Amino acid sequence: MKKYTYTEKKDTRSGFGDGLTELGRTNPNVVALCADLIGSLKMDQFIEENPERFFQIGIAEANMISIAAGLTIGGKIPFTGTFANFSTGRVYDQIRQSVAYSGKNVKICASHAGVTLGEDGATHQILEDIGLMKMLPGMTVINTCDYNQTKAATIAIADFDGPVYLRFGRPKVPVFMPTDEKFEIGKGIQLTEGTDVTIVATGHLVWESLQAAEQLEAEGISVEVINIHTIKPLDEDIILKSVAKTGCIVTAEEHNKLGGLGESVARTLALNTPTPQEFVATDDTFGESGTPEQLMAKYGLDAAAVVKAVKKVISRK
Numbered sequence: 001m002k003k004y005t006y007t008e009k010k011d012t013r014s015g016f017g018d019g020l021t022e023l024g025r026t027n028p029n030v031v032a033l034c035a036d037l038i039g040s041l042k043m044d045q046f047i048e049e050n051p052e053r054f055f056q057i058g059i060a061e062a063n064m065i066s067i068a069a070g071l072t073i074g075g076k077i078p079f080t081g082t083f084a085n086f087s088t089g090r091v092y093d094q095i096r097q098s099v100a101y102s103g104k105n106v107k108i109c110a111s112h113a114g115v116t117l118g119e120d121g122a123t124h125q126i127l128e129d130i131g132l133m134k135m136l137p138g139m140t141v142i143n144t145c146d147y148n149q150t151k152a153a154t155i156a157i158a159d160f161d162g163p164v165y166l167r168f169g170r171p172k173v174p175v176f177m178p179t180d181e182k183f184e185i186g187k188g189i190q191l192t193e194g195t196d197v198t199i200v201a202t203g204h205l206v207w208e209s210l211q212a213a214e215q216l217e218a219e220g221i222s223v224e225v226i227n228i229h230t231i232k233p234l235d236e237d238i239i240l241k242s243v244a245k246t247g248c249i250v251t252a253e254e255h256n257k258l259g260g261l262g263e264s265v266a267r268t269l270a271l272n273t274p275t276p277q278e279f280v281a282t283d284d285t286f287g288e289s290g291t292p293e294q295l296m297a298k299y300g301l302d303a304a305a306v307v308k309a310v311k312k313v314i315s316r317k
Contacts, residue, residue: 194223
């Protein structure tokens, strides 16, 4: 197995911006739309190089989604950019009717997801967006873990035919996925091998899970960590193969435990091989203002929380 380490921290939204810039150079059908948050979404370079392929919609997110849906009719591949809260909850009707129901090839790209956008507080933090989007028929849902994976995912979804929700974050986080790691929609990535417990993680919780695995290994607990970047369609095969070996599982995500990755995994287990499971996620709550580190600790979204969940689920085997 590869050793996943890091030497720097970068924000995942910069991975989106750099991926979009590369697409601007290689795919003439890619266009971008933004709801007055160019700097926050790191879209500056794409705009500088392709001013005729960018549309500043202003603070009118519903209009942005509708325009994006219309652009697909002419063969364009629109990437919309705003905060996750405004990309989903504020415009859900437009996404449902104009994008999902109509099967339009719109890429809904959402930054500042979860509690780690920090000091902006609960009104801007969203912890229910994965649930909202995965319930839409035909919607692909992707939640990336670091800069490299976000850049790769941004490039990959341009070649995917159909609506996509791409979720990423605000803070600088460890970069640990290799630059040459192929991004395959719907395919999880096994990061470590283990026999005692499976950890299935997504987004910022992938790195926290790797840190937890190191601590647990030092205590004699063998941990298998799987990076699930695509929540829908879920890679059921990699999960079922792992739990057949370990006999228990922890799911970890920066999202409400209701409607997120954990529930999708629980459904898979219930239909195939009922297995003890513990959830690392927010417990049916909104966030609050604070630093990302403070909020991750308070809401049980860090390596310490993963370690605690692992020990609990092992005791249930």
